[in-house]
Amino acid sequence: MLVSAKEMLDKAKAGKYAVGQFNINNLEWTKAVLVTAKENNSPVILGVSEGAGKYMGGYDTIVGMVKGMIKDLNIDVPVALHLDHGSYEHAKKVIEAGFSSVMFDGSHYSIDENVEKTKELVTLAHSKGLSIEAEVGSIGGEEDGVVGKGEVADAKECKLIANLGVDMLAAGIGNIHGKYPDNWAGLEFEALDEIQKLTEAMPLVLHGGTGINEQMIQKAISLGVSKINVNTECQLTFAAATRKYIEEGKDLVGKGFDPRKLLAPGYEAIKQTVKEKMELFGSIGKA
Ligand code: 13P
Numbered sequence: 001m002l003v004s005a006k007e008m009l010d011k012a013k014a015g016k017y018a019v020g021q022f023n024i025n026n027l028e029w030t031k032a033v034l035v036t037a038k039e040n041n042s043p044v045i046l047g048v049s050e051g052a053g054k055y056m057g058g059y060d061t062i063v064g065m066v067k068g069m070i071k072d073l074n075i076d077v078p079v080a081l082h083l084d085h086g087s088y089e090h091a092k093k094v095i096e097a098g099f100s101s102v103m104f105d106g107s108h109y110s111i112d113e114n115v116e117k118t119k120e121l122v123t124l125a126h127s128k129g130l131s132i133e134a135e136v137g138s139i140g141g142e143e144d145g146v147v148g149k150g151e152v153a154d155a156k157e158c159k160l161i162a163n164l165g166v167d168m169l170a171a172g173i174g175n176i177h178g179k180y181p182d183n184w185a186g187l188e189f190e191a192l193d194e195i196q197k198l199t200e201a202m203p204l205v206l207h208g209g210t211g212i213n214e215q216m217i218q219k220a221i222s223l224g225v226s227k228i229n230v231n232t233e234c235q236l237t238f239a240a241a242t243r244k245y246i247e248e249g250k251d252l253v254g255k256g257f258d259p260r261k262l263l264a265p266g267y268e269a270i271k272q273t274v275k276e277k278m279e280l281f282g283s284i285g286k287a
Contacts, residue, residue: 002081003080004101005101005131005168005227008080012227012283013226017226017286018227018283020042020274021047021230022046023047023049023084023230025055030066031267032270033046033274034046034075034079035075036270036275036278038077040275041284041286045080047082047229047231050146062081076287082101082131085105085144088117091103100131106118115160119164122164135172136153136157138172139208140174148172152174152188152191153173155195155197158198159198162199162202169195171192173192174187175187177208177231186216187220193224195224202224205228205229209229210232210236214280237266238270239266240269242263244265245262245265
């Protein structure tokens with residue numbers, strides 16, 4: 001069922017595990033994530049960046065696809081449909097379109113402007129039953145045109161934003177979208193600890209989930225992370241499986257060119273990646 005992310009994240013926080021946000025790009029992606037969540041009895045968050053939203057035709061198309069799939073495939077675990085790194089304008093658009101959760105990324109504004117805009121959107125999102133995520137500091141690297149310098153969040157600014165009533169908070173702690181460089185210094189656990197202490201029960205969000213090792217993921221969860229975003233890793237495993245199918249010439253045999261056959265290995269690869277992440281995050285059996 002399509003729900004706001006609030007309850008699943010509060011439960012994750014209390015149970016010391018994290019719910020995965022898996023970004024979607026098309027129908028295969030959406031189906032792979034939803035079916036894997038159902039098979040593993042796990043809550044799940046479908047992330048949609050503005051770029052992916054445009055690619056899929058628009059937010060109404062996505063709401064129709066996700067709601068239809070939940071019904072047709074009898075997806076009986078909690079599913080949140082969430083805008084990833086939303087601008088002020090797009091946050092309003094998805095609230096109208098029927099998403100169940102929204103991220104407003106005001107991290108590139110001054111803290112005063114971030115507070116002002118987040119506050120307005122918290123009221124709007126909550127009046128329509130959506131959960132809302134805000135961001136302080138920034139996530140390094142680039143995702144769908146959203147570029148961040150990777151500043152570590154200031155704990156006092158996190159508290160200011162958390163006090164506005166957001167349901168989850170993304171705080172930059174040295175995490176990066178995309179692949180991590182070999183010389184990456186790792187997550188800033190001291191900063192994470194300080195942020196969580198000041199924001200108390202606030203579920204924290206770890207962006208840039210691709211390539212963070214098991215030990216760091218577990219430590220982050222133990223320090224208060226309740227939502228972990230994964231995007232690039234599904235793209236990489238999908239691409240590798242599709243490449244293998246074509247390099248083995250399978251598209252040239254019989255009706256191997258049929259998209260339902262051509263895209264099947266990539267679909268299975270996404271399912272496998274999502275399952276592995278759910279195991280690592282501890283959300284299996286928690287629906
Ligand atoms: P990765 O692409 O690094 O997994 O990051 C995903 C993310 O944080 C989405 O907001």
